[in-house]
Amino acid sequence: MDVEAIDHVNLHIPEDGVDEAVAFYRDGLGLELENLDLFEAGEKPFFSVRLAPAHVVHVQPDPAFEPPSSSNFDHLAVTVSGDAESLKAELDAAGIEVDRELDPLGATGTNPAVYVTDPFGYTLELKVA
Template identity: 45%
Template sequence: MKATAIDHVNVRVPESAIEAFVGFYRDDVGFDLEYYDEYRAGEREFFYVRLGPSCIIHVSPRETVPEPTGETIDHFAVFVDASMDEVMERVEAADAEVLTEAVREGATGEYPCVYVEDPVGYTVEFKTAA
């Protein structure tokens, strides 16, 4: 058996950090949200950050969440359709902490990437084609 794709990653986010989390992924980075209005209206317990046509971040707000330490899951990587210059502009505008800039190997080869800490403390790797 072989996997054909990763469908979603489920992250727990402290309720107190939801606005910052949404601000980063939607407003600063530019991803779309799904079911966020329903979550805010109390009709759903979670919402999605749409990364692409076949992959989402399943956001599960909780009253309290242990701070991510990188001890169990170090980071997740997202291949984006933007230049590294555009990614860096967005990251800098968000005042996000840049942890590392590099060229790293992944599932589809070596590409420029930047590792960033999101407002909750998760590390996300943005990979670009150039």
């Protein structure tokens, strides 16, 4: 098997968390949402957050949602363009608090990263390319 890339990740959120998800991912992080209209029309059980041309996060409201814990989820890491200072300024302007900063080793090497938490407890590592 020759894996080329991660296609998507599924994240469950509280059943009443759609507005918070839209506010965080679209309005705060500036990411494009897809199929929100189909979700709202009851035609899809989830909507998607477009991370990059070939990568999405499916966001699915779940009446049995349990917030992530260190025993069942750590974080989702994404590579972002720019520099750490500009990224932190952008997050601050959007009202998104930086939890911590590191220079972690990942698939693309060691680069500065900032960590933020979405409204549902999922940690995102925003790693500068």
